[in-house]
Amino acid sequence: MTTAAIIVAAGRGSRAGGPEPKQWQALGGVPVLRHTLDAFAHIGRTVLVLHPDDMTRGIAEFGGEVTLVAGGATRTASVRAALELLEGSGVTRVLIQDGARPLTSPALIARVLAALDQAPGAAPALPVTDALWTGAGGRVTGARDREGLFRAQTPQGFDLAAILAAHRSGPAEAPDDVAIARAAGLDVAITEGEEENIKITFPGDFARAEAILHRRKGAPAMDVRLGNGFDVHAFCEGDHVTLCGVKVPHGRGLLGHSDADVGMHALTDAIYGALAAGDIGRHFPPTDPQWKGAASEIFLAHAAALARDRGYTLTNVDVTLICERPKVGPHAAAMCAELARILGIAPDRVSVKATTSERLGFTGREEGIAAIATATLVA
Numbered sequence: 001m002t003t004a005a006i007i008v009a010a011g012r013g014s015r016a017g018g019p020e021p022k023q024w025q026a027l028g029g030v031p032v033l034r035h036t037l038d039a040f041a042h043i044g045r046t047v048l049v050l051h052p053d054d055m056t057r058g059i060a061e062f063g064g065e066v067t068l069v070a071g072g073a074t075r076t077a078s079v080r081a082a083l084e085l086l087e088g089s090g091v092t093r094v095l096i097q098d099g100a101r102p103l104t105s106p107a108l109i110a111r112v113l114a115a116l117d118q119a120p121g122a123a124p125a126l127p128v129t130d131a132l133w134t135g136a137g138g139r140v141t142g143a144r145d146r147e148g149l150f151r152a153q154t155p156q157g158f159d160l161a162a163i164l165a166a167h168r169s170g171p172a173e174a175p176d177d178v179a180i181a182r183a184a185g186l187d188v189a190i191t192e193g194e195e196e197n198i199k200i201t202f203p204g205d206f207a208r209a210e211a212i213l214h215r216r217k218g219a220p221a222m223d224v225r226l227g228n229g230f231d232v233h234a235f236c237e238g239d240h241v242t243l244c245g246v247k248v249p250h251g252r253g254l255l256g257h258s259d260a261d262v263g264m265h266a267l268t269d270a271i272y273g274a275l276a277a278g279d280i281g282r283h284f285p286p287t288d289p290q291w292k293g294a295a296s297e298i299f300l301a302h303a304a305a306l307a308r309d310r311g312y313t314l315t316n317v318d319v320t321l322i323c324e325r326p327k328v329g330p331h332a333a334a335m336c337a338e339l340a341r342i343l344g345i346a347p348d349r350v351s352v353k354a355t356t357s358e359r360l361g362f363t364g365r366e367e368g369i370a371a372i373a374t375a376t377l378v379a
């Protein structure tokens with residue numbers, strides 16, 4: 001019996017976002033695909049299916065260890081390309097794996113292979129344990145029986161001749177290869193899947209996968225990130241300043257492209273910093289006229305949403321405003337409440353305080369206000 005792994009990685013990862021398709025993004029310092037290939041290295045022969053645009057990179061990074069083939073417009077077409085390539089190669093069975101599932105364990109692969117000895121198809125799955133509802137318009141409209149329902153995973157293993165024939169005669173598109181196999185009447189055994197055998201699908205899955213990797217390496221599961229931010233705005237003509245979302249009466253205003261909320265800007269940068277996601281200017285360029293006079297709440301809400309999307313919880317933030325005047329103390333509680341509202345966290349996780357610079361420097365000369373901020377994110 002000669003087995004080959006087929007790793008399909010020709011998708012564009014549109015739901016995961018990021019600067020490049022998810023299979024190329026870093027996980028534990030190397031591309032997601034590196035982990036997936038390593039998990040199947042012991043199988044001996046691997047066919048890696050890549051998007052035509054990625055072939056040059058694929059040859060450079062993995063050319064020496066796998067057979068490369070260009071994928072199609074759908075996952076089904078990508079699998080088919082690899083199956084056709086393997087026909088007549090001497091391979092008798094295949095394990096078809098999502099490139100975006102980097103944490104598949106040797107034990108799970110062994111279970112699929114063992115089940116393949118008894119059936120022409122075998123695939124890992126986990127029973128549905130949560131209650132199942134139907135819903136519409138944000139309301140529960142009914143319930144479904146979860147008995148006998150499973151969440152499908154990969155690798156899905158098959159007799160090569162049987163699954164190739166099923167693909168040739170089957171639907172052009174299907175959710176997975178088990179669906180293709182079943183449409184052709186093949187018997188598919190269910191083997192035990194694993195909660196950690198996740199497919200990277202959404203942005204937050206990267207943080208989940210990182211946490212699993214850390215735990216497997218014996219490192220603490222918790223990913224704690226700290227970011228800092230600093231900002232300065234000069235005084236100008238005006239009758240108030242906006243600080244941490246609160247309008248504070250003052251004999252001067254603050255100069256800036258947006259509403260010049262120096263405290264909120266420092267905090268926004270602290271969150272971007274913790275995420276290693278650049279700074280406020282990268283996400284909201286000052287050259288873009290649409291941000292002229294904008295409420296800084298937009299920037300802070302964006303940074304908080306980015307943190308949530310990546311799977312982080314904002315555990316606390318701390319802002320220090322540096323100015324001689326206006327006096328911040330009487331407004332600090334309102335500022336904390338406003339920041340907490342925008343961030344979607346409890347007010348007791350938000351601190352706003354102020355200090356003077358003892359009349360030294362530009363803040364001491366009352367030429368402007370400076371702010372520093374810290375944010376902690378945990379996944």
Ligand SMILES: Nc1ccn([C@@H]2O[C@H](COP(=O)(O)OP(=O)(O)OP(=O)(O)O)[C@@H](O)[C@H]2O)c(=O)n1
Nearest residue numbers: 008009010011012013014015073074078099100
């Ligand atoms: N034309 C395609 C589409 C998907 N895949 C692969 O199939 C696996 C599972 O698909 P999915 O998670 O849906 O990946 P994408 O199609 O890349 O993601 P999205 O739907 O978010 O764009 C991935 O490893 C993906 O690269 C593929 O090889 N060829």
Ligand SMILES: C[C@](O)(CO)[C@H](O)COP(=O)(O)O
Nearest residue numbers: 098152153154175176199201
């Ligand atoms: C094949 C698969 O991974 C089984 O769970 C899945 O069907 C493919 O991914 P998608 O997110 O459904 O496109």
